[in-house]
Amino acid sequence: MSFAKNLVSGTNFDHTSLSALQKVTLRAVVMSFLFYGLVAFEGMIMRMVQTGHDVNPLPPMFSDPNHYFSIMTVHPIVGIFGSTYQLVFAAFMFLVPYLTKKPLYSIKLANFVWVMITLGTVLAWLAAFFWQYAPLYTLYWPLPADTQQFHIVGGIIFILGVALIMIGTFGFIYNIYGTIFARVGVHKDKTTKELLISGFGVDGILNLINKLRGKQPYTKEPALALPVVAIFRGTVDTFLDAVVILGAGILVLVFLLADLGGLHWNVATIDALLYKNFFWWGLDLVADGLVLIYVAGSWYLLATLITGQKLFMENVARAALMLELLVSWMVWSHHLLADQGQPEMMKLISGEMVTAFELLTQGLALFITLVTLWKARPLKMTMELKYLLGGLSGFGLAVPAAIIQADMGMNRVLHNTQWIIGAHVHIAIIVGLYMTLYSVVYVLWPLLTNNTKLWSSKLSNVHFWLHLIGGIGMGAFMGMAGLDGMLRRHLYVNGEFNPDMIFAAGFGTMLLVAWMVFLFNIIMSVGLKGLIGIFLPAKDATASYGLEPEKA
Amino acid sequence: MTFTNSLELLSFHWVAYTIYSAMILSVIAWFGYNLTREKAKSVFRIPFYWYMAFLVAGGVGHHIFTYNTIPWVSEDINRAEITPDATYDFEIKNHVWTLPGEKITIQCEDKVMFNIKSHDLIYGFGLFRQDGSMVMQMQVNPDSKNNLLWTFNHNGVFNIVSTEYAGPAQYDENGKDLMEVKNFVAVVGCKKGGLKK
Numbered sequence: 001m002s003f004a005k006n007l008v009s010g011t012n013f014d015h016t017s018l019s020a021l022q023k024v025t026l027r028a029v030v031m032s033f034l035f036y037g038l039v040a041f042e043g044m045i046m047r048m049v050q051t052g053h054d055v056n057p058l059p060p061m062f063s064d065p066n067h068y069f070s071i072m073t074v075h076p077i078v079g080i081f082g083s084t085y086q087l088v089f090a091a092f093m094f095l096v097p098y099l100t101k102k103p104l105y106s107i108k109l110a111n112f113v114w115v116m117i118t119l120g121t122v123l124a125w126l127a128a129f130f131w132q133y134a135p136l137y138t139l140y141w142p143l144p145a146d147t148q149q150f151h152i153v154g155g156i157i158f159i160l161g162v163a164l165i166m167i168g169t170f171g172f173i174y175n176i177y178g179t180i181f182a183r184v185g186v187h188k189d190k191t192t193k194e195l196l197i198s199g200f201g202v203d204g205i206l207n208l209i210n211k212l213r214g215k216q217p218y219t220k221e222p223a224l225a226l227p228v229v230a231i232f233r234g235t236v237d238t239f240l241d242a243v244v245i246l247g248a249g250i251l252v253l254v255f256l257l258a259d260l261g262g263l264h265w266n267v268a269t270i271d272a273l274l275y276k277n278f279f280w281w282g283l284d285l286v287a288d289g290l291v292l293i294y295v296a297g298s299w300y301l302l303a304t305l306i307t308g309q310k311l312f313m314e315n316v317a318r319a320a321l322m323l324e325l326l327v328s329w330m331v332w333s334h335h336l337l338a339d340q341g342q343p344e345m346m347k348l349i350s351g352e353m354v355t356a357f358e359l360l361t362q363g364l365a366l367f368i369t370l371v372t373l374w375k376a377r378p379l380k381m382t383m384e385l386k387y388l389l390g391g392l393s394g395f396g397l398a399v400p401a402a403i404i405q406a407d408m409g410m411n412r413v414l415h416n417t418q419w420i421i422g423a424h425v426h427i428a429i430i431v432g433l434y435m436t437l438y439s440v441v442y443v444l445w446p447l448l449t450n451n452t453k454l455w456s457s458k459l460s461n462v463h464f465w466l467h468l469i470g471g472i473g474m475g476a477f478m479g480m481a482g483l484d485g486m487l488r489r490h491l492y493v494n495g496e497f498n499p500d501m502i503f504a505a506g507f508g509t510m511l512l513v514a515w516m517v518f519l520f521n522i523i524m525s526v527g528l529k530g531l532i533g534i535f536l537p538a539k540d541a542t543a544s545y546g547l548e549p550e551k552a
Numbered sequence: 553m554t555f556t557n558s559l560e561l562l563s564f565h566w567v568a569y570t571i572y573s574a575m576i577l578s579v580i581a582w583f584g585y586n587l588t589r590e591k592a593k594s595v596f597r598i599p600f601y602w603y604m605a606f607l608v609a610g611g612v613g614h615h616i617f618t619y620n621t622i623p624w625v626s627e628d629i630n631r632a633e634i635t636p637d638a639t640y641d642f643e644i645k646n647h648v649w650t651l652p653g654e655k656i657t658i659q660c661e662d663k664v665m666f667n668i669k670s671h672d673l674i675y676g677f678g679l680f681r682q683d684g685s686m687v688m689q690m691q692v693n694p695d696s697k698n699n700l701l702w703t704f705n706h707n708g709v710f711n712i713v714s715t716e717y718a719g720p721a722q723y724d725e726n727g728k729d730l731m732e733v734k735n736f737v738a739v740v741g742c743k744k745g746g747l748k749k
Contacts, residue, residue, distance in 0.1 A: 134719070143673055149719040268695060364604070403614065
């Protein structure tokens with residue numbers, strides 16, 4: 001087939017054969033990867049600015065603080081919500097029906113979710129682009145309500161954007177729980193109580209207790225598969241996090257609207273440190289709650305799908321997910337170790353001790369996944385296995401990097417430096433999370449596209465290596481700059497931290513090229529026609545996968 | 553073993569984390585290679601409970617190690633009970649510092665209390681060496697107690713930088729940090745390798 005024909009029509013992709021569930025999943029996946037590209041470009045702009053005027057080829061406007069910090073504000077919004085949330089939500093709204101053998105609660109709601117998150121992300125981006133609204137994603141009070149520095153209209157649009165994202169998130173949560181608790185198919189005879197017990201992993205704990213007491217297991221066949229339990233559990237944190245972010249957004253919006261109406265309310269009525277605690281409690285649930293739980297669940301699913309075998313120590317894994325949920329609610333103080341008004345006891349217990357538990361829970365997930373793979377060897381080194389190993393490496397690097405800093409001694413000299421955003425956050429997200437998600441993409445690809453042939457496996461490999469090396473390299477050099485004193489939310493325009501920043505930009509370029517290669521390969525596989533076809537209404541309204549056709 | 557300043561601590565940290573990173577990447581690479589081999593044998597078995605004990609020891613041991621080797625941890629926790637050798641009060645409003653004088657000179661091993669008050673936004677207070685490396689920092693919240701007790705064990709001249717973003721007004725249009733106060737703190741009286749003569 002010619003290059004042009006592939007570009008237009010793909011390999012053997014037929015969008016008209018897709019069900020409603022497949023289409024809604026692919027729509028969100030497409031939006032997710034487009035936003036990923038945007039975030040990679042934004043990241044590269046910031047990387048280039050940090051190399052300094054002598055090296056940076058960009059026009060001076062990119063070094064303007066208003067412009068620079070606008071980018072820094074939307075970078076995580078586009079990356080975390082526009083890209084990661086979309087991809088994870090899409091995968092889970094497909095996987096829950098697939099794993100529970102039940103239809104998705106509502107296809108309409110799934111469409112609503114990706115539209116809301118896309119619209120919200122675009123609005124937030126526009127607020128930063130046109131009005132240069134730049135309080136950063138942390139929204140530290142009272143900066144987002146500072147109308148001396150920021151345009152009120154920009155602030156209102158930004159907050160509305162974030163609110164739409166959170167409303168979309170609530171839609172996802174409702175859809176997931178609506179599907180899990182639906183008493184149809186294999187769950188026709190299950191009670192809500194039984195599903196709840198399984199969802200919270202209580203059956204896993206009871207099985208362990210019974211085993212220790214030499215009794216029969218509480219249940220040999222838990223109501224919910226382990227990956228569904230992880231999705232169930234992670235979604236609890238997703239809900240709490242959305243409530244907090246929406247609450248903070250409403251607070252900012254009320255002050256901005258009052259200002260617009262000529263009422264200049266005193267921002268000091270809100271205690272900045274108390275707000276910080278409230279905000280970090282919720283925001284940290286993204287990082288230390290839903291991401292870690294969702295990732296553990298994804299590893300378990302991938303390990304079982306790749307090996308075709310049962311998960312090693314499944315009951316322990318179920319119980320550990322419960323522990324992870326409780327841990328995730330009590331660790332936010334590690335973000336406040338540099339706040340001297342924060343009670344020392346909270347720093348010590350929440351910031352240090354409970355946070356250290358994450359080493360245990362994530363280490364356990366790593367161990368169970370590796371042993372499951374090991375017991376099934378020899379395995380073929382497929383793309384999904386490669387990406388899974390890449391994802392495991394990412395968290396193997398990033399979790400200890402954070403635990404090291406979640407310490408009162410280390411934090412004094414590392415807080416707000418590039419160490420945390422490079423060695424921890426970027427490696428966790430780009431290498432750990434995204435490589436896990438790429439593995440999921442490769443596993444789901446035949447299911448979602450009805451066995452469409454990938455255009456080039458060579459390009460898949462090029463993407464893998466560029467992404468892995470680029471991600472680790474960029475994070476490592478950012479981290480090293482952090483050890484040298486480079487701050488994370490600071491503007492450097494004279495190349496103060498070169499050559500670290502030049503190397504970081506070089507590795508960042510690899511990430512950008514990796515995304516281009518991946519996108520090109522996907523477009524050549526599904527074709528431009530197919531890509532557009534994904535967004536056309538599905539002729540087949542089926543909301544499940546692998547079951548007898550049923551009409552939603 | 554005691555770290556007398558951030559340079560010593562971060563150098564140690566750099567080496568330790570680099571070794572760890574090389575180890576974990578090698579283990580996963582070795583693991584990946586052997587997953588595809590028919591006759592791959594375990595080099596050694598890691599009993600599950602020993603692995604978990606190792607993780608617990610790592611998580612808890614890290615804090616015990618830093619508490620015993622980094623002097624500013626216990627000083628920070630007990631700062632309310634410690635009488636400082638000198639106290640300096642700073643204020644910030646509209647991205648402008650009100651400083652306690654032209655510059656301050658500190659004697660080696662003196663315990664110095666820095667009190668910072670913000671009248672509007674959240675800022676940061678950090679001391680940086682001339683090469684850009686960080687001595688220490690803290691967050692500065694409005695209407696909150698922001699005090700940090702610090703013992704200086706090495707000579708040097710340090711710049712003050714706000715370590716928390718408080719909006720673009722902190723910079724001019726060329727990106728120059730308007731809140732940076734150069735050469736404001738000088739420490740004297742230490743011998744070459746640090747501590748008192």
